[in-house]
Amino acid sequence: MRKAAVIGGNRIPFARANGKYARASNLDMLTTTLDGLVARFGLADERLGEVVAGAVLKHSRDFNLTREAVLGSRLAPSTPAYDIQQACGTGLEATIAVANKIALGQIESGVAGGVDTASDAPIAVNEDLRKVLVALNGARTLQQRLKLLGKLRPGQIVPEIPQNSEPRTGLSMGEHAAITAREWGVSREAQDELAALSHQHLAAAYDRGFFDDLVTPYLGLTRDDNLRPDSTVEKLARLTPVFGKGDGATMTAGNSTPLTDGAALTLLGSDEWAAAHNLPVLARFVDAETAAVDYVHGRDGLLTAPVYAVPRLLERNGLTLQDFDFYEIHEAFASTVLATLAAWEDPGFAKERLGLDAPLGSIDRSRLNVAGSSLAAGHPFAATGGRIVSTLAKLLHEKGSGRGLISICAAGGQGVVAILEAAA
Amino acid sequence: MIGLYAKAAAGAVLPRPSSLPDTVRTRTVRPTVGRVADYAAVCGFPLSDVLPATFPHVLAFGLQMELMAARSFPLALPGLVHVANAITLHRAIGLGEELDVRVHAERFAAHARGAQVDLVSAVSAGDTVVWEGRSTYLARGAHAPTGVAGELPEVATPEGPAAASWALGADLGRRYAAVSGDVNPIHLNPLTAKAFGFPRTIAHGMWTAAHALAALQGRLPEALTYTVLFRKPLLLPSRPELVTERVDGGWDLAVRSRAGVHLAGSVR
Incomplete structure (x- = not known):
């Protein structure tokens, strides 16, 4: 089966x-x-094969969001589109959907990604009021x-008002992550170090022009405004923990992603389509895996599903965790990245939970999120996948060889992971 | 702006000069995201990084009003009817660009039903004119000393099936007034509209023009000329239809209802 080509991407700078972007809607x-x-x-x-995107926080009027965006764009209106939603996995899952159709020969080109606004969030009427209004609408006399x-x-x-909490537990994502951080003994220092690196890497990538052909300015923003290029471990160490309770609390606003607005898309196609349009291929989409964990009644943490997805993906592709030149692990929280890495290094966890004889082992940390990630850029939920896929494809293109691993955790105890390789 | 209407109404019976002043009104403005977002939301444009093609009209409108409400203007502001409008967008205007707006009046001439005058606006970024507008007003029963009014532009009225049906609320005039500064009483309240001979409030012609153009989102060139003729007043609330027809080099469009054609327009 042919592999879909990643041709490029576009996103707007992410805004706190x-x-x-307070006045911009998801559709805008x-x-x-x-x-x-x-x-x-x-x-x-x-006319493209299709456009697939989604939003996590969505107004009911936006039921056909992606199709409406296509109709309002300069693409031919004969381009089909559909929405998907898998929480923070939305953007990557959309990419998988498009890449698979290209691999199967069902389409020759497509766009995948997502958008989210935490500013223009849907606010529903009170549930009691809604029931009265629904009944009123149906009343005859x-x-x-x-x-x-x-x-x-x-x-x-x-x-x-929409809550950033899990419906079945009532705990916020941060509170869930704090449980996992404590379980793995992830230190405050290690989290702050990862956060500072994310800011420094993203700033350096902007400074060297890496995002010049990945980002288009919007409403006065030219860079993600959560980015603090002068971020240091010392500065981050001064923040007070906001998630978790008591003396052992380690998670602060600095080592957690803020609520963010933004959108990101990736262009994919067959090699033939790319050649016919004189577009260079940056990378190829190799394979993907999705996993889910029982964080409600089981022992797994809410954001730990990628821990399970990656070993399955590696096995199917005959690869080890060390066979990658770049690792793009979504920084929902610094502690999430560190707990994920710790789980892959742990022999007991490998044996008991992953069913492996040996742990996946450690990674070369200098290959992790080298152009920054969500802690610095921000995390408009459904937009993060598109940001990461386009970033990794360009990193692989710059290097000219090798492969990269993407790992994204999502609400609902799910995780989406994928492999990209440089276009030969 | 309401003050200008009050002042103009009070001065409506005073003697007026018989020719146009050579006044040029100017202002420099950098539209804020909030202002553009408000306008875009009422007119149906997306909030993008460029201004809606019709937006500069509201930047020029205040200057038009100042010019027309002045005692040096030969026609009384109340009763002036906007009969045609032409806009040329030379290039996309970025949200955040500083713009110089100039407005003057010209082509004041006798018309079979009164007197006609054009308010001409030019919007520049730096030394480059990026947008031009020509708003033609008719003063019924008024007198112009000389000349024959310039011909209104020729615009076809497409008659195909509806491309869209618009549900327009009674408050539309007030909503557009808030984002455009056009607080002509015929748009605001049924009572004030009645005072000017309309059974209910009527939609602003420039809102109708803007909303029709917004419906062509994604299908428009970056530079364009948009010409509209305002026909029958569009009473509110109402449910008119938009008709669009792709023609060589652009679009013809019309807004119609059972009452007849309210607007005919062309985009080239």
């Missing part, structure tokens, strides 16, 4: 929530990002309507 950001991609690769009026109106209460005016 309620800041520069996705359309803008798509039009930027169209402009970069000369795709105006082109004046008497029925009056009876229902009598059920209205002043307290029902308080709306439901």
Whole structure:
């Protein structure tokens, strides 16, 4: 089977929530990002195989978000599109969907990614009020309507605001991650060190022009505004922990990702399609794996599913964890990355939980998130996959050889991982 | 701006000069994201990194009003009817660019039904004119000393099936007034609209023009000329239809309802 080519990407700079993009909707950001991609690769009026994207925080009016973005873009309106949603795995799962269709020969080209706004978030009416309104809509007689109106209460005016918490546990993602951090004994110092490196790597990548053909300015932003190039371990050490309780708490606003707005897309195609459009191929999409863990009743942490996904992916591809030139491990929290690495290094965990004779081992940390990751760039949930795939494809293209591993944890105890290799 | 209307109404009966002043009104402005977002939301444009093609009109509108409300202007502001508008966007204007706006009046001439005048706007970025607008107003029953009014542009009225149906609320005039500064009372309140002879409030012609152009999002060139004729007033609330037709070099469009054609436009 042929492998899909990763041709390039486009994203808007990520903005901290309620800041520069406070007035932008998911549709605004996705359309803008798509039009930027169209402009970069000369795709105006082109019919692509499909566009697949999604958003995690989504208004009910945005049920056909990606198709609406296509219709508002300069792509040919005959380009089909659909939405997917797998929490923070959305962008990478969208890439898998497009890459698979290309591999199967069902389409020759496609765009994958996602968008999220924590600023323009959907706020639902109070659940009690909603039930009255739904019943009212179905009421047939004046008497029925009056009876229902009598059920209205002043307290029902308080709306439901989306929570960054797991429906089944009521714990926030940060609180879940804090449990895992404690379980693996991830230190505050190690987390702050990873966070500082993320900022330094992202700043250096911007400074050397790495993102010049990956990012299009939007609403006055030219770089991610969460980025603090002068971030240091010393500065991060001064922050007070916000997740976890008591003396052992290690997770701060500095070593956790902030709520962010943004969009990111990746252009994929067959080699033939890329050649026909005179577009160089950056990398090839090799394989992917998705895993899920029972964080509700089982022993696994909410964000630990990639720990299980990667060994399965490696085995299927006959690779070891050390066979990679780049590791892109999504920094939901610094502790998540460090706990994931610790789990792969742990012989007992390998044997008892992963069913392996030996642990996957450690990685060369100098190959980890070399162009920065979510701690510095921010993490608009569904946009992160597109950011990572495009970044890794370009890193592989620059190097001219080798392969990279992507690992993204997601709400609901899920994880999406993938392998890219440099285009020969 | 409401003050300008009040002042103009109070001065409507005073004697006026018989020719146009040679006034040129100017201002320099850098539209904020918030202002553009408000306009885009009311008119149906996406919030992108470039200004909607019709947005500079609202930057020039305040200057138009100052010019027309002045005692030196030969026509009384109340009763002026916007009959045609032409916009040329020479290149996409980035959100955040500093813009110089100039407005003057020209082509004041007698018309079969009164007097007609053009308010001409030019928007520049640096030394380059990036946007031009020509708003043609008719003063029914007024007199111009000389000349024959310039011909209105020729615009076809496509008659195909509806491309879109618009559900327009009674508050649309107030919403567009808030983002455009055009607080003409005929758009704001049924009572004030009645005072000017309309049974209900009517939609702003430039909102209708903007919303029609927004419907062509993604299908428009970066530089364009958009010409519209305002026909029958669009009463609010209402449910008009948009008709679009792709033609050589652009689009023809119309906004119509059972009452007739409200707007005919061409994009080239």
